Amino acid sequence: MVFITVANSKRILSKIDLKKLNLAGKIYDSPIYFFNKREEQSLLAYKELLMNPERFVKEVYQKAEIRDSYMYVYEGETPCYHKTKDCERLTAEFCNFLIPKEIKERGTGTVRRFRAWFKSNRSLLEGKEEVFEMRVSAAFGVRLRIEELAPRKNSGVIAMNNWSLEELESRISEMLKQARQYYYQSSKNTAILKQYGKLAYLGNSPNQIINNRTGYSDAEVKTFLRDYEEKFKQPIIAMLYDYYRMKFNPELALGVKLLEQLGFRACHSCFF
Structure with a gap:
């Protein structure tokens, strides 16, 4: 399990x-x-x-394509299953962030570019928020405050x-x-x-x-x-x-084969 x-x-x-x-x-x-x-x-x-x-997989589950809503920085990524309850990625406080309205209005290409840029600059959110905001402005011409990104926390176990x-x-x-x-x-x-x-x-x-x-x-x-x-x-x-x-x-413990049928993959942190 x-x-x-x-x-x-x-x-x-x-x-x-x-x-x-x-x-x-x-x-x-x-x-x-x-x-x-x-x-x-x-x-x-x-x-x-x-x-x-x-029985859920056999009678209830229907595999469907999940469309990108372009609402969040981290979206469309394959969910993971974890070898142990102690895996840092299972218990970590994961945050997602809203795509700024001004970025969304420029189209999906700009959203994808913002996501890549965000992931490269995310470390600035820990103590260098003003630098982050200035770089957003320089890269995209958007003035925003960190609070507007509305972080959404992972629920954990x-x-x-x-x-x-x-x-x-x-x-x-x-x-x-x-x-x-x-x-x-x-x-x-x-x-x-x-x-x-x-x-x-x-x-x-x-x-x-x-x-x-x-x-x-x-x-x-x-x-x-x-x-x-x-x-x-x-x-x-x-x-x-x-x-x-x-x-x-x-404990939300399930079988590997069943989870793979549901579109999950092994966590790179605790399986490799």
């Missing part, structure tokens, strides 16, 4: 067309009614990967909050209880969640909400849904992913 990071275990789901899945099963011990089909299928697929990895399984179950149950109470907290909450609870992602849509019968304006509904996603749906989804991992495969 070899090991993978939490982030890469979830990355496997990006190769699945969730719209075509019809997985059945319990998401959690108590019923959850506010997930839409895509959210349910994503959770059930991840649960299947950890419970029955061989350990849950962010490092809860025990019992603590996590308690927290999930408490948040589900709070979500039920929130539904009935006011007539506004009930009206919006009754129609759009499963479609809370519409809060971030630039389009007009169709068939809004809540009695509240689109702007009010979108603001409410964004808040609902942030307070309840996304935290509960994140905890359920951790719950499946901690219950069924806490």
Whole structure:
């Protein structure tokens, strides 16, 4: 058995067309009614990967081409599996960085050039940030601050909050209880969640909400849904992913052959 990071275990789901899945099963011990089909299928697929990895590969996984979004400096690279849990690349705090908007607007060629330049100059981010910013300006004519690159940290193998399984179950149950109470907290909450609870992602849509019968304006509904996603749906989804991992495969240990079928390669640091 070899090991993978939490982030890469979830990355496997990006190769699945969730719209075509019809997985059945319990998401959690108590019923959850506010997930839409895509959210349910994503959770059930991840649960299947950890419970029955061989069946996941055979019946659920669909190899697909991952398109470069040109959003990040490090993108499109083959994920790795690791020989031991102590591999420095498995436990290292990996960061990704956003491609500046001004660079993206110049096209994919400039993005690729920026990525190569960034990797050659990344060491300047540790103590020589001003030099980095000046070199970006000289090389690309772009004025930016380091903060605008918005580093995104790797999840590693350990849950962010490092809860025990019992603590996590308690927290999930408490948040589900709070979500039920929130539904009935006011007539506004009930009206919006009754129609759009499963479609809370519409809060971030630039389009007009169709068939809004809540009695509240689109702007009010979108603001409410964004808040609902942030307070309840996304935290509960994140905890359920951790719950499946901690219950069924806490070390994220999988077979080499299976991972290679999923597009992974051996880590150059611990295998060579």
